[in-house]
Each structure stands twice: as structure tokens, then as C-alpha cells.
Amino acid sequence: MNRLKVKRWELGVKQYELAGKLHCSAPYLSMVENGRVEPTEEFKQRAANILKLSVFELFPEEK
Numbered sequence: 459m460n461r462l463k464v465k466r467w468e469l470g471v472k473q474y475e476l477a478g479k480l481h482c483s484a485p486y487l488s489m490v491e492n493g494r495v496e497p498t499e500e501f502k503q504r505a506a507n508i509l510k511l512s513v514f515e516l517f518p519e520e521k
Contacts, residue, residue: 460490460491460492460493461515461516461517461518462490462491462505462509462516462517463491463492465509465511465516466491466509469509473487473488473491476505476508479504479508480501480504480505480508481504482501497517499513502516502517
């Protein structure tokens, strides 16, 4: 499961709430969380900053 989605759930943040903070739509966030779209580096950095994690913790390199 996507770490972004898991962390959002752990923090009790609704998808639309996080989408608002990320300046994106909830459907776009859903696509990121479900692996249907690769987010930009800027998006990854904003998400990491908001959730107080490193980019690597949210989006680890896949081998």
C-alpha cells in the first residue's frame, strides 16, 4: 500500500483536506495514492513537508 495513503490515514486526515493543502484535487491525490500517476518532485516535497516526513519516507525508490 502507498505510504502517502497510510500516513494520511494514521494522521486521520481526509483525502480532500490533504488535497487542499497540496493545492491539488482529491481525484489527483487518489490517483497518486493508488499508483496510477507519478507525482512531480514538487508535489512529493510539499507532501513530505506537510506530513513532516522525508520525501524518501513517503516515496521510497522502487527497484
